Amino acid sequence: MYLVTLFASLLIFSAVTFTFLNSRYFSLFHPFTFYSLFHGLVFVIRPLLSQWLHYELVYQVYEFTPSIEDKITVIVAANLGFLAFGFFSMRQGAIEMRFARDPLLTAERNRLARFFVWVLVVCGPIAAWSLQSNFVAASNYAVLDTLATDRATGVIYNTKGSGYFYEAQMMLVTLTAVLAWLFRFRLISLIPLFVFVIYRAATGGRGPFVTALIATGLLYLFDQRRRFPTLKMLATLAAAGLMFTAVGQDRGQSVRALLGEQVDSRRSGENDLRFMEGMDFANMEFFEFIVYVVPQRSHTYGYFNDVLQLFTEPVPRALWPGKPFGAPFERIRMYDYGFPVGYTRSLPGEGWYSLGWLGVVIWCGLWGYGLGAIYRKFVESEQNAFQVAAYMVFLPIMIVAYRDGLIVTVFRQGIFFMAPILLWIAITRFFNVPLARDIRTLLARKQRREALLALPAPDASSAAVRSAPDPDRHLPPAVRRRRQALRASEPGQPV
Helix, strand or coil: CHHHHHHHHHHHHHHHHHHHHCCCCCCCCCHHHHHHHHHHHHHHHHHHHHHHHCCCHHHHHHCCCCCHHHHHHHHHHHHHHHHHHHHHHHHHCCCCCCCCCCHHHHHHHHHHHHHHHHHHHHHHHHHHHHHHHHHHHHHCCCHHHHEEECCCCCCEEECCCCHHHHHHHHHHHHHHHHHHHHCCCCHHHHHHHHHHHHHHHHCCCCHHHHHHHHHHHHHHHHHHCCCCCCHHHHHHHHHHHHHHHHHHHHCCHHHHHHCCCCCCCCCCCCCCCCCCCCHHHCHHHHHHHHHHHCCCCCCCCCCCHHHHHHHHCCCCCCCCCCCCCCCCCCCCCHHHCCCCCCCCCHHHHHHHHHHHHHHHHHHHHHHHHHHHHHHHHHHHCCCCHHHHHHHHHHHHHHHHHHHHCCHHHHHHHHHHHHHHHHHHHHHHHHCCCCCHHHHHHHHHHHHHHHHHHCCCCCCHHHHHHHHCCCCCCCCCHHHHHHHHHHHHHCCCCCC
């Protein structure tokens, strides 16, 4: 029965994606494209590989064994979430991708590029210092001394320093991608991106450099007015995927060795794992653990309590010693039922955790509706430099957000991804830099003024006749109409 469910899932995914690919709304800029890639990889392809190759790693680590009913529930719920996300994202995002073609916007981008240098001067050193600190910690294996895991919730938190400084390196995603776009992807403008990718890979972290590559690729496609990636871009993404896998296996040791850093030969990583067996793609097993616990053993749901973490997340732990780990008022302690270290819920998993089947539809539908609305707003916008940079940097965040399933993930990464763009806007306003819409308004006013000046001057005699008082204005209306008709019948008489 489970095998039948897997093939039915493959058929549903194939039918939906075929319909989407053949619609005029398909493009790499649509949020449903990224969710389709995520769902197809972790809930369609990988379950088939897991069934064929008998993956057991996560079950052994998490100390649980799902029943056949639980495994079927996960596949059906994941497809329900996929359909809900697709329906609502297309309901709001049923609009063809548009590329603004305006010389004023091109001139605006060239004008604003000079002021982005100030953003690099302010944000660059902070982000680079954060990245260098992570690189040194990874080289000395000191990162374990600054992070701890709460045993009740499994949340990893900082014991030394500030989490804001640790995450400040995320600003390099925006800085390197936008810099390459503003300077037309010349080789010299791509050097900071290459340096960031190498150094970030050397720390053992992979998500940020993949996000930077995708954001740069989206900006390149937009610059070339292409809805689909080229063969060169696909080859680059394939190389990034191989690098992602290699970095995951040894946590960046090979990259650090290339940079001359000494590595610990005792750390073997995950080299003995089979293809895609690692926890990077194990959302299926994570979801199975959620179904295993909620509500069968917890006897309750989360009821979307995780949304409250948006209000507690911004407060530094140094200012709030008793700050909750994860969401406040947590109802379910997942570590009471196993050892789910490093698990992420995904969108359908978070929906199930919050309210079961109904939660899957609500949560995935809300995400699809919201992201579809954001996509529509961008397509219908002026598409100035700020809007393009913000959307192309925002869209890759969804890769991690779909995997985590939590709205706080968008906030946690978004504040650092958007900080350089917000500073860029503030600097240009401080110097009163004219934008394309300002120049367009001035040109419209000038054209109206010239049109008024080009109108012929009014005839003085006709103006005098029109301005003369009506001699019959005090007469009854019927009499006044008869007199006006009589004057109209006599040539040369004013009406």
